[in-house]
Amino acid sequence: MIDLLFVKNLIYYIDGDDYMLEVKNLSARVVNSDIEILNNLSLKINPGEVHAIMGPNGTGKSTLSKVIMGHYNYEVTSGDIFIDGESITDLEVNERAKRGLFLCMQDPTVIEGVSNSEFLRTSLNEISGEHVNLYTFIKDMEQAMEDVSLDSNMLHRSLNVGFSGGEKKKNEILQMKFLKPKYIILDELDSGLDVDSLKIVCENINKYLKENKNASVLIITHYPRILEYIKPDYVHILSNGKIEATGNMDLALQIEKDGYNSINVMNGNDQDE
C-alpha cells in the first residue's frame, strides 16, 4: 500500500509497511572515547505515534536524540537507524533533515550574523528543492510568529542572539511549523520554559500533529509535566543506554510519584553489579 502525505511544498511518498522511524540494536559512544552511552537500544515509532523517553540524568536520553540526528560528537559502534525503511546511519545531518527528521534542541545554538528569516528561507529552499517566494514566506512567517507569541521583529534578528530560553524554544517550534517534518524529536522541550510558554509551545505542537496525522513525536524529558500537554502513546524508561521498561502515561505518573527506583530499573543494574 502506498500512502501519500502532502506537506505544503513537500511531498513524501511512503510505503505503508516501512513508514516509521526505527532504531535497531543501536550502540554509540562519544568520539574518541571507549565508553558506550547507548547500549543495544531498539525503538520503533510508527506514523502518528507519540513516544516519551524518560530517565534519570546521564542515562543517554539526549545522546539518543543527537545520535539519531547525526551529531558530530558521537559515533555509532553497532546497530542502525532507519527512516521509512532506509538506513540513515551514514547520512549527513542535512540529508536526515531532508528525510523528515527534526530535532528541537535542548539549547538551540546562537548564530551571530545569520538572520532568522535568511536561515529559515534557506532551509526551506534546500529541503523543498524549490525557490521559496519571498513575499509569501514573510507573510507566512509573520503569522507563524504570532501563533507562537514571538515578536515579529525577531524575524530580522540574528538567529537566537539575545533570545531568552523561552524565545529560543518558541523559535524551534516556529521552524518545525515551517519545515513540516515527519519525525519530531523534542529534547527537554520544557527546560527553560515558564508555564505559560510551555502551554503555547505544546498547543502549537498539538495543532501541528492534528493537521499532520502521520507526524510522530519522540519526547525526551525528565518530568511528566510536558506529557500532560502532549499525551504519549508510549512511555519508555531509559537506563544505562537502553530501554528498560515501556508503558503508558501511568508509568510516567508512577515515576513522578515514587521516583525512578520505584520501577525496579535501577535495582536491575545493582543486581548486575
Next chain:
Amino acid sequence: MSKILYVIDDNEKSDYKYNINEDTIIYHFSINGSSHVEVNLCSEGVSLYYYYNTINYTDNKFHILVNHEKGNTHSEVFNHGVNVHHNYLTFTVDGVVPKESFKCICNQDNQIINMKNGKSAIRPNLFIENYDVLSNHAAYIGKFKDEVLFYLMSRGISRKTAYELLLRSFLIDTDSIDLSKIDKFILEINKI
C-alpha cells in the same frame, strides 16, 4: 548623521591615513591585500566605527593605528578575516590614548577564521596613558564552530550552503552596508 566611507583593496599593498573631525564609519574590504591604516581622532567628541573585512589567499598583514588625540573620542574597530589556504594572516591593532585625552572609549574586536590550517595571528595593543578611559579588546582565531554547522545542517542546509551563510555573515557583518558598493567583494566570498 555619520560620514560613511567605503574602501575596497584588491590584491595590493595599501596605506591610508585619516584625520577625523566628524563622526565617521569606514567600511574597508580587502581581497588578498596588506594594508597599513592610521586614524587620528582630531576633534573633541568624534566617533569612529571601522570595519575591516578581508579574504586572504597568500601572506598578508593588516595594521591599524587609532590615535585618540582629543578627549571624549570614541573608537570601535572590528576586524574580520578569512584565511582561505595555509598562509599567514596577521592583524596588528593599536589603540592609543595619550595622557591629555580624557573620557575616551577605545574598543577593538578581532576575529580570523582559518578555513584550512593557515597561520593566523592577532596582536591587540592598547596603549592607554589616561586613567579615565573605557577600553576593551577581543580576539578569536579558529574555524567555524562544529555546533553552528550542526545546527544549520539539522535544518536541511547542506554543508556548502551553511559555509556560504556563515562566511557572508562573518564578512558582511552589519546590516547598514550598501551592498551595491561591494559587489566585487561579494563575488569573491562566493568563490571561497
